[in-house]
Amino acid sequence: MLFIDTLLIGLSSGAIYALMALALVLVWRSTRVVNFAQAGQAILSTYLGYEVMNMTHNYWVSIPFAILGGAAIAAFVDGVIMRALVKRSHKGSVSEIAPVIATLGLLGLIRSLTGMIWGNAYLQYTSPLSGKGYMIGQHTIPFSPQNLIIVIGALLVMGVFAAIFKFTNLGLALRAASFQPEISRLAGIRVDRIRTIGWAFAGAAGAVAGALVTPTTYLSPNSLDLLLVSGFVAAVIGGLDSLIGAVLGGLLLGVGFAFILQYIGTSVTFSAAFIILILVLFMRPRGILGSKGGRRDA
Amino acid sequence: MLSISDLTVKFGGLTALSGVHIELNPGEVVGLIGPNGAGKTTLFNALTGFAPVESGKLSLDGKDHAWPKNHQLVDLGIARTLQGVGLFPDLTVLENVMVGGQKFAKGSVLRAALGLDGSNEKYLEEKASLALEKVYASSLGDKRADSLPYPVTKRVAIARALMSDPKILLLDEPAGGLGSQDIDWMNGLIHNLKSETSILLVEHHMDVVMNVCDRIYVLNFGELIAEGTPAEVRENPAVIAAYLGAEAAK
Numbered sequence: 293m294l295f296i297d298t299l300l301i302g303l304s305s306g307a308i309y310a311l312m313a314l315a316l317v318l319v320w321r322s323t324r325v326v327n328f329a330q331a332g333q334a335i336l337s338t339y340l341g342y343e344v345m346n347m348t349h350n351y352w353v354s355i356p357f358a359i360l361g362g363a364a365i366a367a368f369v370d371g372v373i374m375r376a377l378v379k380r381s382h383k384g385s386v387s388e389i390a391p392v393i394a395t396l397g398l399l400g401l402i403r404s405l406t407g408m409i410w411g412n413a414y415l416q417y418t419s420p421l422s423g424k425g426y427m428i429g430q431h432t433i434p435f436s437p438q439n440l441i442i443v444i445g446a447l448l449v450m451g452v453f454a455a456i457f458k459f460t461n462l463g464l465a466l467r468a469a470s471f472q473p474e475i476s477r478l479a480g481i482r483v484d485r486i487r488t489i490g491w492a493f494a495g496a497a498g499a500v501a502g503a504l505v506t507p508t509t510y511l512s513p514n515s516l517d518l519l520l521v522s523g524f525v526a527a528v529i530g531g532l533d534s535l536i537g538a539v540l541g542g543l544l545l546g547v548g549f550a551f552i553l554q555y556i557g558t559s560v561t562f563s564a565a566f567i568i569l570i571l572v573l574f575m576r577p578r579g580i581l582g583s584k585g586g587r588r589d590a
Numbered sequence: 591m592l593s594i595s596d597l598t599v600k601f602g603g604l605t606a607l608s609g610v611h612i613e614l615n616p617g618e619v620v621g622l623i624g625p626n627g628a629g630k631t632t633l634f635n636a637l638t639g640f641a642p643v644e645s646g647k648l649s650l651d652g653k654d655h656a657w658p659k660n661h662q663l664v665d666l667g668i669a670r671t672l673q674g675v676g677l678f679p680d681l682t683v684l685e686n687v688m689v690g691g692q693k694f695a696k697g698s699v700l701r702a703a704l705g706l707d708g709s710n711e712k713y714l715e716e717k718a719s720l721a722l723e724k725v726y727a728s729s730l731g732d733k734r735a736d737s738l739p740y741p742v743t744k745r746v747a748i749a750r751a752l753m754s755d756p757k758i759l760l761l762d763e764p765a766g767g768l769g770s771q772d773i774d775w776m777n778g779l780i781h782n783l784k785s786e787t788s789i790l791l792v793e794h795h796m797d798v799v800m801n802v803c804d805r806i807y808v809l810n811f812g813e814l815i816a817e818g819t820p821a822e823v824r825e826n827p828a829v830i831a832a833y834l835g836a837e838a839a840k
């Protein structure tokens with residue numbers, strides 16, 4: 293039973309990592325930028341959801357607002373900040389790294405902003421779903437209704453965006469614009485607009501992560517920071533370019549953490565993320581699903 | 591159809607093109623030749639929004655037009671291939687060609703998210719299949735672009751350019767890097783395409799230029815030094831001097 297309990301704990305936390313990994317993969321896949329500001333954007337959209345919940349007293353009503361807010365924040369970040377930065381640094385040795393550094397700066401800025409507005413207290417963004425584990429016979433398993441909704445949320449986000457990339461012209465334009473913007477422009481693609489849509493998708497996915505995960509902990513300007521690290525490791529394990537890979541990477545990382553925590557101890561938990569990452573990359577340098585798959589592979 | 595006059599392009603203090611004019615009429619294949627650094631690709635870049643135009647006039651179908659930005663080209667009926675081919679390596683051949691038809695893509699983000707654009711996607715797939723047939727690559731649709739041999743990538747790049755139904759097709763060294771058999775094939779393809787689009791091509795392979803072009807413009811050091819039919823250009827002393835040196839022209 294201990295083995296199954298550990299596995300369930302791992303799957304629960306893995307689904308959380310998967311949600312953040314999905315948001316990171318969506319920006320990477322659309323714009324070739326690793327967005328470290330994702331945690332900041334997600335926390336900002338979660339605060340928006342928190343405010344809507346305080347007004348409506350309904351957690352479910354607050355989620356769509358958080359998602360729309362997350363998409364709008366991401367669109368603003370790309371349209372106003374990243375677009376200008378890419379235009380100014382599109383040539384030379386800093387052209388690829390400048391946007392990534394900018395996202396780190398933006399993470400700090402958003403943290404400060406949320407701290408100024410909402411303070412640094414631990415707020416409760418509560419879900420009506422129980423955080424207590426389901427009962428099987430006399431045994432309470434470490435998997436609650438809120439954990440279930442997180443898993444469903446991760447699978448739903450993966451499914452929706454995988455379908456957009458796989459089956460739609462919009463997905464094709466997103467892929468084309470990220471790989472070869474100049475050729476895409478020759479084909480009539482409005483690359484700037486398409487990039488912003490990619491950011492908005494990622495912002496929406498990050499908002500789902502924030503809105504579903506926060507009720508299991510608390511809400512503060514830094515509460516998703518550790519999730520960013522885990523999400524990034526999960527995304528790299530999954531291949532960075534694959535939505536399914538992001539989910540598998542998240543689950544693998546979550547399960548790996550749980551077993552290490554259970555059978556080795558808490559002292560190695562944080563370093564375990566990087567040990568798992570190095571082991572996976574040794575075996576599959578492109579990540580689990582980072583093989584040559586093409587757009588048709590989600 | 592396409593008329594460029596007094597085109598001057600400068601990069602800092604360097605004049606890459608000076609007072610160049612070009613005319614392209616419906617159904618024509620016009621060649622743009624010259625030694626390396628003559629300004630041929632710069633002219634393509636100026637016309638397609640990749641190089642800054644210092645001065646010059648562009649007219650399309652008899653109407654004056656501002657120099658277009660690159661994303662406006664397909665709406666003006668202009669498509670271009672690149673020297674470096676520029677296929678998307680991790681997309682399939684069919685998807686690569688579909689990218690060229692984005693001007694026919696309809697729908698909104700919401701429709702795409704709700705999966706309501708299926709018929710438009712199907713239309714683009716069918717159109718891409720037809721474009722691949724035109725370049726004799728219809729059997730390659732499911733292959734990844736980075737698995738193709740180089741000569742085939744040239745064909746796929748042309749199919750992608752044809753997806754926007756261009757009135758004017760700019761081919762940048764379509765025969766570059768090809769063997770003699772593939773060059774023969776390219777000659778045949780360009781002849782076939784004449785019935786549906788006017789073609790302006792930059793090319794170093796003289797046998798291709800002389801075989802497919804109705805008229806030729808010759809650039810040297812950014813200036814137009816000759817124009818005429820292939821036979822006229824072949825005999826032009828200025829052209830011979832540019833390619834072989836002044837002694838050979840005497």
